[in-house]
Amino acid sequence: MTDSGRPAAAADLLARLSLNQETVKQWSLPELADGCARAGVRGVGLWRAPVQEYGPAAAARLVRDAGLTVTSLCRGGFLTAQDPAGRAAALDDNRAAIEEAAVLGTDTLVLVAGGLPPGSRDLHGARERIADALGELGPYAAARGVRLAIEPLHPMYAADRCVVSTLTQALDLAERFPADQVGVVVDTYHLWWDDTAGAQIARAGGTDAGPAGTDTAAGPDAVAGAGGTGGAGGPAGGGAGSRIAAFQLADWVTPLPEGVLLGRGQLGDGSVDFRWFRERVDAAGYRGPIEVEIFNPALWARDGAQVLAEIVNRFAAHVG
């Protein structure tokens, strides 16, 4: 669509494929590193619990020695507690997550912002507490070369996991802060249904302006952004000033399972038009990793290498 939206060659695109660890939960961290290296996949998205168990420094070495890049760490967040003790604990935990991300050498810490506190019905208040927390955590993260990536989660998670349900809301939050401190995650599973997603991906690209997009005013607390300095840029980031910190893929399949957490589909099995998303993220100037993150017990029950081979094939068929 734009000059920068050239068609990506298949090989170029495959070089950007990253495997999120949770997709092949049956693999240990060494198995993951080995399996990705064998499959020619160059990036991995890691989760805190298995990294902590293995040791962050050892995990960083393991992955580096396999020739892999850590494209993101999942996850910080849960920043909506109202009580001071709960709030302090959440901030402490997020500082620890930022440090782990820095040790792993990734510039992206994915945040699941948090749901409504027990008994609360105040979505707006919860979103404002997230903004307050971002203000505290953003400089701490940027000083360590890490960007906080707000992930809008599907509205079916608004009560118990994440009151940030659309890319619009995520950008409204992110744009209050410098672009090297706070970005957003574009995840097809969460956004596929939303007919405003395309325009918001363009807004997130921010290739023509500062951190506040041209079509939406920044919030009242807007801070002059990092703009052209692109602190969170490099291979994993988008263009200067871009808010797109990560691009994640999973398909939407029904019926949803009880609890709706583990029903994500293999690429191509469901309703998501991946090429549509990839073209828009391309046009927004994003050149970073494309991470496949599927939570599905049927994939976990299979041989990890077979699952990864299938992902590589599906990625070429549906994304490229």
Place this chain on the structure above:
Amino acid sequence: MTDSGRPAAAADLLARLSLNQETVKQWSLPELADGCARAGVRGVGLWRAPVQEYGPAAAARLVRDAGLTVTSLCRGGFLTAQDPAGRAAALDDNRAAIEEAAVLGTDTLVLVAGGLPPGSRDLHGARERIADALGELGPYAAARGVRLAIEPLHPMYAADRCVVSTLTQALDLAERFPADQVGVVVDTYHLWWDDTAGAQIARAGGTDAGPAGTDTAAGPDAVAGAGGTGGAGGPAGGGAGSRIAAFQLADWVTPLPEGVLLGRGQLGDGSVDFRWFRERVDAAGYRGPIEVEIFNPALWARDGAQVLAEIVNRFAAHVG
């Protein structure tokens, strides 16, 4: 907020309470009519299958003799089929639903618009086929005193039930047609998470303009609206030109059950701020029924009269 947004007195509000039949599925149609009359509830929302089984004319007599008004008929819709035969069958079925609504004396036929056809990923195309169908069905409905009410369903139903996921999308569709032909349903269960819902309820009120709201252009196929004639007005409709055809209540509770159809919560048990919605619908000029529609096997397992008594109490506590 506006001059017309005066606080509703508790008794006035209770007089607007309507019980959707599916909430007390354990009741037969005669039990429903009797139970509502005994509880002082004056309105019922009916479903096609039990009405067809009882006979529409007999159902109309039964309900009328109990002193009740039918506030809506659920449901028409499923208008996204691509094949000519499927499309023709859907239109025929919707014409039958319109006739049943007319026999029951309700001016509102709720539409669940339909999901993606098997194998399709084209949300935009599906929405356009809905618009085409509304163009065919709208005059047929209005001629029988029935308004088609597009219900935006929660985005978790976008693939398999309804590609219309937000009030914005529903109004974008409705505003292509005269206000006496096509309106929208404001249902808290589907909209509670959306921070644009308040502004869209105001847009739906349309108290100051024709069917095209002041903040959004009508689509390219916009038709001059019925405007001040308010064909679908009367006790069940909103103000002249209002697009709000129905206001329905259910609470959002988690965890969601498998299939996510039968997990709606009793008023007050979950995350929905009912008073917030009621105040905004009031301010938009809506003076019609307020229908409680909860799909929950735990309610169906109880005595219907006890469930209804609980609803009346919860309604007073959380909506008034």
